[in-house]
Amino acid sequence: ELKVEQNPLFLSMQEGKNYTIYCNYSTTSDRLYWYRQDPGKSLESLFVLLSNGAVKQEGRLMASLDTKARLSTLHITAAVHDLSATYFCASPGVGGGADGLTFGKGTHLIIQP
């Protein structure tokens, strides 16, 4: 059974600081997804990482994937209040065709002025 673990699950930080969210998954996969969810809203796709060593950046967020370590990171640089949300990583596991995603529990991020 595929397991996806995120840490921390809760993070309170100040604006301007840097921090990293970690995502470990238990089954070999060459893909990893990051989503953002605002309260009461659906999931917004942030990054799709498709291979070992993949690194993607969008604004103050940067995601990376190490398939050998089964680890992905989401790094926040110089945080701003607008980044407050819950962040999820997800893995499709092994297989082809239509793969449902297994999600981590999410990291609830609060950025304070």
Added chain:
Amino acid sequence: ETGVTQTPRHLVMGMTNKKSLKCEQHLGHNAMYWYKQSAKKPLELMFVYSLEERVENNSVPSRFSPECPNSSHLFLHLHTLQPEDSALYLCASSQMGDYGYTFGSGTRLTVV
């Protein structure tokens, strides 16, 4: 309309009611999914449909019954639910061979 549309957005139902959730995708995708998100558990995959055939059922109780009449539509039929079934139900779609998943806005279900 574009993307993945879910209706209704909110639903309150009694434990003896029968209701259905609807999902429609306008992306030409050939796979569709139901997920459940509750306060006590992380996002859980419920059902996967590929080319209109169910390919995965993650031990979901029979009071949840999915239906995929064509590649653009997915339903979740609900009957005799329990209060613990109250949750946000999310629909998603994807194209096999592609790597993106698009999620709908969800249906907030409350069982009373």
